[in-house]
Amino acid sequence: MSRHHSISLTVNGERIDAMIEPRLHLTDFLRDHLGLTGAHAGCEHGVCGACTVRVNGATVRGCLVLAVSLDGATVETIEGLSDSGAIADLQEAFVTHNAAQCGYCTPGMLMSAADLIDHACTDDRAAIREHLSGNYCRCTGYQAIVDAVEEVAKARMGKGGAA
Amino acid sequence: MSVPMTPATLGLSREDLPNSYIGRSVPRPSVRKLVQGRATYTGDVTLPRMVHAVFVRSPHAHATILRIDTAKAAGMPGVIRIFTGADLAGVCEPWVATLAHLKGMKSAPQRPLPIEKATWQGEAIVAIIARSVAEAEDAAAEVTIDWAPLPVQTDMETALDPDAVLIHPELGDNLVFTRTAEAGSVDEAFARADHVVEATFHTGRHTGVTLEPRSILADYNRAEGTLTVYQATQAPHMMQGVLASQLGLAEGDVRIITRDVGGSYGIKVHVYPDEVAVAAIAKVLGRPVRFVADRFESFVSDIHARDHRATGRIAVNTDGTIVGFDIDDLTGIGPYSVYPRTSAIEGNQVVNLCGGPYDFAHYRCRTTVVLQNKTPTCQYRAVGHPIATAITEGLVDLAAEAIGMDPIAIRRKNLIRDDAYPCTSPAGMKFEGLSHHKALDTLIAMVQPERLRAEQAALRKKGIYRGLGFASFIELTNPSPFMYGIGGARISAQDGCTVRMDPDGSVVALSGVTEQGQGTEAILAQIVAHGVGVPVERVKIVTGDTQVTPYGGGTWACRGAGIGGEAALQAAVALREQLASVAATILQAPAGSLDVVMGEVVDKATGAARMPLAELGRLVYFRGDTLPKDMPREFVQTRHFITKDYPFAFTNGVQASWLEVDTDTGLVRLIDHWVVEDCGRIINPKLVDEQVRGGVVQGIGGALYEHCLYDEDGQMRTTTMADYLVPMAAEMPDIHVGHVETPTGESLLGAKGAGEAGTAGAPAAIMNAINDALRPFGARVLAQPFTPERILAALGRC
Numbered sequence: 001m002s003r004h005h006s007i008s009l010t011v012n013g014e015r016i017d018a019m020i021e022p023r024l025h026l027t028d029f030l031r032d033h034l035g036l037t038g039a040h041a042g043c044e045h046g047v048c049g050a051c052t053v054r055v056n057g058a059t060v061r062g063c064l065v066l067a068v069s070l071d072g073a074t075v076e077t078i079e080g081l082s083d084s085g086a087i088a089d090l091q092e093a094f095v096t097h098n099a100a101q102c103g104y105c106t107p108g109m110l111m112s113a114a115d116l117i118d119h120a121c122t123d124d125r126a127a128i129r130e131h132l133s134g135n136y137c138r139c140t141g142y143q144a145i146v147d148a149v150e151e152v153a154k155a156r157m158g159k160g161g162a163a
Numbered sequence: 164m165s166v167p168m169t170p171a172t173l174g175l176s177r178e179d180l181p182n183s184y185i186g187r188s189v190p191r192p193s194v195r196k197l198v199q200g201r202a203t204y205t206g207d208v209t210l211p212r213m214v215h216a217v218f219v220r221s222p223h224a225h226a227t228i229l230r231i232d233t234a235k236a237a238g239m240p241g242v243i244r245i246f247t248g249a250d251l252a253g254v255c256e257p258w259v260a261t262l263a264h265l266k267g268m269k270s271a272p273q274r275p276l277p278i279e280k281a282t283w284q285g286e287a288i289v290a291i292i293a294r295s296v297a298e299a300e301d302a303a304a305e306v307t308i309d310w311a312p313l314p315v316q317t318d319m320e321t322a323l324d325p326d327a328v329l330i331h332p333e334l335g336d337n338l339v340f341t342r343t344a345e346a347g348s349v350d351e352a353f354a355r356a357d358h359v360v361e362a363t364f365h366t367g368r369h370t371g372v373t374l375e376p377r378s379i380l381a382d383y384n385r386a387e388g389t390l391t392v393y394q395a396t397q398a399p400h401m402m403q404g405v406l407a408s409q410l411g412l413a414e415g416d417v418r419i420i421t422r423d424v425g426g427s428y429g430i431k432v433h434v435y436p437d438e439v440a441v442a443a444i445a446k447v448l449g450r451p452v453r454f455v456a457d458r459f460e461s462f463v464s465d466i467h468a469r470d471h472r473a474t475g476r477i478a479v480n481t482d483g484t485i486v487g488f489d490i491d492d493l494t495g496i497g498p499y500s501v502y503p504r505t506s507a508i509e510g511n512q513v514v515n516l517c518g519g520p521y522d523f524a525h526y527r528c529r530t531t532v533v534l535q536n537k538t539p540t541c542q543y544r545a546v547g548h549p550i551a552t553a554i555t556e557g558l559v560d561l562a563a564e565a566i567g568m569d570p571i572a573i574r575r576k577n578l579i580r581d582d583a584y585p586c587t588s589p590a591g592m593k594f595e596g597l598s599h600h601k602a603l604d605t606l607i608a609m610v611q612p613e614r615l616r617a618e619q620a621a622l623r624k625k626g627i628y629r630g631l632g633f634a635s636f637i638e639l640t641n642p643s644p645f646m647y648g649i650g651g652a653r654i655s656a657q658d659g660c661t662v663r664m665d666p667d668g669s670v671v672a673l674s675g676v677t678e679q680g681q682g683t684e685a686i687l688a689q690i691v692a693h694g695v696g697v698p699v700e701r702v703k704i705v706t707g708d709t710q711v712t713p714y715g716g717g718t719w720a721c722r723g724a725g726i727g728g729e730a731a732l733q734a735a736v737a738l739r740e741q742l743a744s745v746a747a748t749i750l751q752a753p754a755g756s757l758d759v760v761m762g763e764v765v766d767k768a769t770g771a772a773r774m775p776l777a778e779l780g781r782l783v784y785f786r787g788d789t790l791p792k793d794m795p796r797e798f799v800q801t802r803h804f805i806t807k808d809y810p811f812a813f814t815n816g817v818q819a820s821w822l823e824v825d826t827d828t829g830l831v832r833l834i835d836h837w838v839v840e841d842c843g844r845i846i847n848p849k850l851v852d853e854q855v856r857g858g859v860v861q862g863i864g865g866a867l868y869e870h871c872l873y874d875e876d877g878q879m880r881t882t883t884m885a886d887y888l889v890p891m892a893a894e895m896p897d898i899h900v901g902h903v904e905t906p907t908g909e910s911l912l913g914a915k916g917a918g919e920a921g922t923a924g925a926p927a928a929i930m931n932a933i934n935d936a937l938r939p940f941g942a943r944v945l946a947q948p949f950t951p952e953r954i955l956a957a958l959g960r961c
Contacts, residue, residue: 024297079201104373
């Protein structure tokens, strides 16, 4: 077992100690070791966005981050953000607008949407589309997702008319 | 009950009933788990002693397997066992994918893993079973296969030449199927017509790219002799039958459980050799085996579709009358027809659907389906429709151009009149009721083409080239056994639903149709709530378990709402009558005087509340001692439904695309897109709109970006999501959706399918819009995808 390395990190506020192989990426670590299956493996080379999570507050592709590099890190997944209520308004808007069909892209899409809303909030549809263009959705055609994000952006920016 | 059930006899007015959920945009309850990452996809399921399958796949498109050496791999850490084709030969019967009603069709026997040779790059050859995926992948790298590469047949155009490479020599040639439909007298009519326009169209080979890859977890219990399979599939009962017959089990000993499915679009309705191998291996090992395809495997082993070349002629008179169509379609389907739906259906659909929206007399369409050394193709969202629509609508636009007629005017002149139904198309398709003209009128009101034409003319003077394109289409939905059953496939065209009330007044409905994100469960809940008379929140829907739900076909060919929904409605209405009848006995009210409204037994005449359903449940389930001895105690009803009068419930629609072509770069910018479709009764307007939008974007993918490219050796060159382009948010337009409702009379519900309309018409609308933009240059593109390179080539600029 000499190939295994010890890491300690915080995932969704919970202290995790684990022995892992250096080749294990964060998505597999979350899914297979911690049972956090909200992050999905879609392409495993950083293109589809289905595995998007937060590491130390930054939005990252779980499949492009080796778990062994995360000793001391803070990781947040869709499960954690759901429990904390941090993106409750986005989630509610996704429900209202039916912005999820099969749902496989949805956790990653919400992560990317939250990144935009939190850091560069805009209700410009073209800007929203541009920001989400690293997250592949095969079902919706994206319009309902843009509608949902636009609505939350307007609300967060204090613009009237948002539900 | 000799009086036929109609909305009137049931006291239902679907539109006006206060507690009706039909026609309302009720939010889907299941979205909450999706947005919290708390869905359960097949790859999320783990079982005790579960092991993992990884496949060694053929690096060659066509090669003989001389020797497989697994000795080193077998000794690698974590490896449980390794299986070759020979190892599974005694466990699993081969299958041949033909249908009896597709006359003359042939295909070769296919095994879960081939024994003698590989016939496409990416075909699974060896299965490694290990404790983890990583360990299995390590071992896979140590498997040595000695190959003798064979000449490769990739080009479908030469697949029937005398010197073609035979994929399966025992078949004699590479011809899988050919069929010609003919009506009227084509040669004579074309000779007499004022104009005949000819063109050759290509639709690019592309694939579904479900974000959740194909996934299966198979577990064989030796004590019970039962195989339990968790699978991301659209058709659990079909898979139950297939796995039972191939593995020598009784159907009743095979259970398919389908949890959440991460997109399907037809990709997950087929039998894949690697997935059958996993089930066979689970039977051998007597423990759970899981396989989740990676993205490379998805690209080379998920079915592809739409690799068609069609040369078409349209005959038109100077006054704009369409005289006829004459079309020759060719498609390459890879080395095997895919089981059990076959790979001849797409070509057959082209024959059935070309010219579909129009009133004309002379028709000839031939499809030729051939083998080649590429990934197998099969049914993918809108099967054949985007091809037929591109051919038809491309030819109609070319005819309009030839006679100097406006594209809208030629459609108005030739679309089948809205009062002409029922009628039969020259291809033999029976139409119950369509609304082409009303749909076109609705679309024109939304698009306002005069405004866009003015803008187009003004911008052309500035060197900006925009185009407006239209495409009318028909869509085949609610298939009867005429699709597969008559050909001998055990694919159910009927579907069932069981609806029951539990003691607290809550309602559970078990349905044979399935959910992959369309919102099937949501519309079933609406229908059941409406039919029983309870708040929609009180209804739970169960799908995707062959041991639990009534037998059914699943969700494909736009049958979920029309077939599964009707079964649910009939079962729900029957349960309501049962509830009212038992309540009448208990309340000593006259028979037929009670109704159920929003969870309450009420007096039908006055609406006065008589008893909550929870009280009725309490009495019947827990205090049966207080009730009359001979009173029925069932609060459960099952109904099955199948269409009977029409082989298919056709829908119709029309799309328009407004776009800009950069004549320097060849890039297309989509500005606006409109769809008007008629899917009959709309159960949930928002879900229908979202099906249409998602379908349009999938059509846009095929029209502009997606292409499975191969080199001359049959190596697929687009095997990552960086190489194979899919539509992303930034390039997509907002899509405006309008509706016409022409319910089918075959059911109480009146619903037809809606899931494929967007995909059916979008590529043709975009093609016509691009060619409208290019018209000042005398340039046109007819080969999808319409890449910058192809557009620049058409402009003579590269």
